[in-house]
Amino acid sequence: MDNYRFILSGGGTGGHIYPAIAIANELKERFPDAEILFVGAKDRMEMEKVPQAGYKIEGLWISGVQRKLTPKNLMFPLKVISSLVRSASILNKFKPHAVIGTGGFASGPLLKVASVKGIPCLIQEQNSYAGITNKLLADKVKKICVAYEGMDKFFPKDKIVKTGNPVRSDLISLSENRDNAMQFFNLDMDKPTLLVLGGSLGARRINELIEDKLSFFKTFGLQLIWQCGKLYYEEYKKYDSEEVKVYPFINRMDFAYTATDMIISRSGAGAVSELSIVGKPVIFIPSPNVAEDHQTKNAKALVAENAAVMIAERDLDTEFEEDFTDLMLTKNRQQELSDNIKRMSLPDATKRIVDEIEKMLGKG
Incomplete structure (x- = not known):
């Protein structure tokens, strides 16, 4: 039956x-x-x-x-x-x-x-x-x-x-090659790429952070794929350029994950599960405005396994640049986070x- x-x-x-x-x-x-x-x-x-x-x-x-x-x-x-x-x-x-x-x-x-x-x-x-x-x-x-x-x-x-x-089934085995992914976003093959995700509607504090740190990211020769969210696109689309690609929403997440070297994201359950399968180094910035503060608890569960970095919103002004620099300049640390988060994927x-x-x- x-x-x-x-x-x-x-x-x-x-x-x-x-x-x-x-x-x-x-x-x-x-x-x-x-x-x-x-x-x-x-x-x-x-x-x-x-x-x-x-x-x-x-x-x-x-x-x-x-x-x-x-x-x-x-x-x-x-x-x-x-x-x-x-x-x-x-x-x-x-x-x-x-x-x-x-x-x-x-x-x-x-x-x-x-x-x-x-x-x-x-x-x-x-x-x-x-x-x-x-x-x-x-x-x-x-x-x-x-x-x-x-x-x-x-x-x-x-x-x-x-x-x-x-x-999503298209993420279980990321089969896209990097050339296709970089061409899709019109990015430079030789530059490292940072992916910024604040959810489909966007995250105000993450967007403010990225806006504030654009020149800081430039010092590392980084290019950005920035999903600022539908609510904030009108405000941030002015930053769209050769090095910074601003989107209200990314439909081809398989391309985005393939193109990127490092990710900044919220830590809702869905995001954490996806990013575990993707297996790239992640800095989580949990939303403090959710029931039972569950995003912080999700991120801490990964931090405890040395599988991600977490920065609370209240600490972004004092800790972000130092933590980001440390991760960006330490390839071993990136590999360690990548290996450990992948190990947690189901x-x-x-x-x-x-x-x-x-x-x-x-x-x-």
């Missing part, structure tokens, strides 16, 4: 959506006749991104609790009840054989109702510090797929399987997660 029905739920950010889409693609590969439905939060980015990937999605009226006391918080209990009722209706109608949650608001009510109904549930936690939704669901689900060691401080040990995080993550789903279905 491969006409299974699966529901995937996760969203709010790309870090929850893209793993869910990768898992759906692998399920479709193994079970071509399977029906797949996504459940997300209304008005969040999954309502746009999931249909773009070719899947149907239903929306719940749900959002997170605001940290400050706001009128929105007064609506929260009502949203939870509404989402539980709507989840029950979706489950009764679709009758899934398994439900998979990748974190985010919508996965909470859906997996809660599914587990009460006795439907096998699996959650995938991308970060080194578990999100609140997944922590609340831990006792209800059959399996918990994680990307880091030591997750038994959040979840029951007997349910944990270390699989890694799903990443390129078969999506397949291993779907293996666990198969076991839940009694096929493994």
